[in-house]
Amino acid sequence: MKFSPSLFEFHNVTLTRQDNEILKSVNCTVLKGEYCAIIGPNGGGKTTLIRLLMGLDKPTSGTIKLFGVEQHQFKAWHKIGYVPQRSALVDASFPATVREVVAMGRYALRGILSFESAEDKRIIEESMEQMAVSDLRDRLIGHLSGGQRQRVMIARALASHPEVLIVDEPNTGVDVESQHRFYELLRSLHKTRGISILFITHDVGVIAEDISKLFFVNQTLLVSQTPQEIVGCESISRLYGNPSHVLTHNH
Amino acid sequence: MIEMLNYPFMQRAFAAGLIIAILAAISGSFIVLRRYSLLSETLAHVSLVGVSIGILIGSNPLWMAIIASLVASWMIEYLRSVHHLYSDSILAIFLSGSLALAIIIVSLAGSFNASLFSYLFGSILSVTNEDLIIMAIAGTAGMALLLLFFKELYFIAFDEEVARASGIRVGLLNFMLVSVIAVIIALSIRVVGTLLIGALMVIPPVAAIRFGLGFFKTMLLSIAIALVSVIIGLSASFFFSLPSGAAIVLCLLLFFIAALVINLP
Numbered sequence: 001m002k003f004s005p006s007l008f009e010f011h012n013v014t015l016t017r018q019d020n021e022i023l024k025s026v027n028c029t030v031l032k033g034e035y036c037a038i039i040g041p042n043g044g045g046k047t048t049l050i051r052l053l054m055g056l057d058k059p060t061s062g063t064i065k066l067f068g069v070e071q072h073q074f075k076a077w078h079k080i081g082y083v084p085q086r087s088a089l090v091d092a093s094f095p096a097t098v099r100e101v102v103a104m105g106r107y108a109l110r111g112i113l114s115f116e117s118a119e120d121k122r123i124i125e126e127s128m129e130q131m132a133v134s135d136l137r138d139r140l141i142g143h144l145s146g147g148q149r150q151r152v153m154i155a156r157a158l159a160s161h162p163e164v165l166i167v168d169e170p171n172t173g174v175d176v177e178s179q180h181r182f183y184e185l186l187r188s189l190h191k192t193r194g195i196s197i198l199f200i201t202h203d204v205g206v207i208a209e210d211i212s213k214l215f216f217v218n219q220t221l222l223v224s225q226t227p228q229e230i231v232g233c234e235s236i237s238r239l240y241g242n243p244s245h246v247l248t249h250n251h
Numbered sequence: 252m253i254e255m256l257n258y259p260f261m262q263r264a265f266a267a268g269l270i271i272a273i274l275a276a277i278s279g280s281f282i283v284l285r286r287y288s289l290l291s292e293t294l295a296h297v298s299l300v301g302v303s304i305g306i307l308i309g310s311n312p313l314w315m316a317i318i319a320s321l322v323a324s325w326m327i328e329y330l331r332s333v334h335h336l337y338s339d340s341i342l343a344i345f346l347s348g349s350l351a352l353a354i355i356i357v358s359l360a361g362s363f364n365a366s367l368f369s370y371l372f373g374s375i376l377s378v379t380n381e382d383l384i385i386m387a388i389a390g391t392a393g394m395a396l397l398l399l400f401f402k403e404l405y406f407i408a409f410d411e412e413v414a415r416a417s418g419i420r421v422g423l424l425n426f427m428l429v430s431v432i433a434v435i436i437a438l439s440i441r442v443v444g445t446l447l448i449g450a451l452m453v454i455p456p457v458a459a460i461r462f463g464l465g466f467f468k469t470m471l472l473s474i475a476i477a478l479v480s481v482i483i484g485l486s487a488s489f490f491f492s493l494p495s496g497a498a499i500v501l502c503l504l505l506f507f508i509a510a511l512v513i514n515l516p
Binding site: 084 | 284402403405406410415416418419461464467468469
């Protein structure tokens with residue numbers, strides 16, 4: 001049996017704000033090479049779980065490990081490509097071209113007062129090509145469509161050469177056609193580049209086919225198992241607390 | 252026209268003005284993009300507290316302005332980032348509070364005079380050699396910090412959350428940026444004046460953004476607008492005996508109107 005090192009580990013993680021338990025005793029592990037989805041009702045703590053993982057919020061108790069290292073000692077943040085919720089909603093007049101945005105993915109890897117190396121340039125070009133945004137390089141990010149902006153944000157995340165890509169509700173403000181292309185892209189990145197994927201979605205139907213692990217978050221981590229066991233309407237209804245129907249897309 | 256540079260006071264005014272223009276345009280770009288433009292206005296008013304203390308105790312007002320502005324910038328950033336108070340509310344409190352304090356101190360010192368007037372609106376006659384040395388030293392340090400962390404500051408302005416998640420020390424850099432801005436504003440009060448320095452920081456980037464360019468080109472254009480405005484404003488001040496700050500700001504406004512007209516939607 002092939003050993004897969006853990007990317008992320010949550011051990012009894014609890015987050016309390018003003019006596020309200022946002023997340024309670026979360027225990028889970030994401031392994032290298034996995035393609036994971038996080039689902040759950042609004043306000044259930046999905047985004048908070050990711051923010052805790054990225055160190056943007058601090059847990060009240062419990063420990064989080066990234067790549068086997070305690071979070072407070074972890075330095076290799078470039079290994080994680082992070083695309084937060086609503087990141088594609090950019091101010092229309094913000095002076096940033098597509099290339100400048102993608103180049104930000106290299107910033108944390110460069111020293112202070114350093115110029116772009118030949119390798120930086122190559123990786124930026126590669127990331128733009130992979131996300132099919134090379135033609136848009138000189139356009140302002142705020143002038144693009146929602147789907148195009150979303151691809152630019154993924155290109156920025158890819159420019160740090162991440163081992164795992166975390167995407168929070170990728171389809172906020174994006175049309176259906178772009179959503180389909182987006183999920184196709186995530187699959188392709190997982191299969192061709194071997195990047196582990198962890199994404200939050202409301203779109204339960206899209207996860208039915210090839211997700212290797214599914215997390216259901218509603219104040220605590222209720223489920224962590226293969227999607228085939230959970231995407232049945234009855235299971236979803238039970239978890240969300242009201243009758244639900246799963247609509248699958250043909251990708 | 253070039254003969255005005257034969258006067259030592261004009262040489263000092265131009266040297267100081269050009270240093271300030273470059274620093275204000277670069278640092279102003281970051282605060283405009285972060286929708287934090289009122290910071291410059293607030294710290295300018297705080298600088299006036301330093302000036303009034305300087306006048307009261309007979310110390311160099313520029314040093315006191317730098318100290319007052321720095322301390323206030325740290326307090327503002329602390330309240331914003333740690334206590335999560337609304338930025339605009341904190342700035343409004345500091346702006347009016349510091350102005351009130353400055354007026355009380357100046358009244359106590361009995362110094363409502365021409366000297367104070369020059370600090371409010373700028374004066375090309377007021378830049379001393381000592382001021383110029385302070386500007387050169389502090390300006391170089393400020394410029395070095397802005398250039399050292401240029402790309403990180405840009406990343407933070409674009410997306411603070413992802414910058415933080417990328418391992419960039421956002422909190423520390425935010426403190427550094429407000430500190431540099433505090434020093435630049437304090438340095439600017441000789442030439443532009445406390446009531447008008449906000450315009451030198453905010454108008455060049457806002458006008459440049461209208462041209463829809465990328466960040467680096469926008470910043471270069473912003474620097475150009477600030478430099479040209481300072482040169483024209485100081486010259487107008489010399490030839491027409493106008494307060495230098497007001498002349499510079501009117502020139503900036505013309506650039507802003509031109510940028511609006513050229514880039515009508």
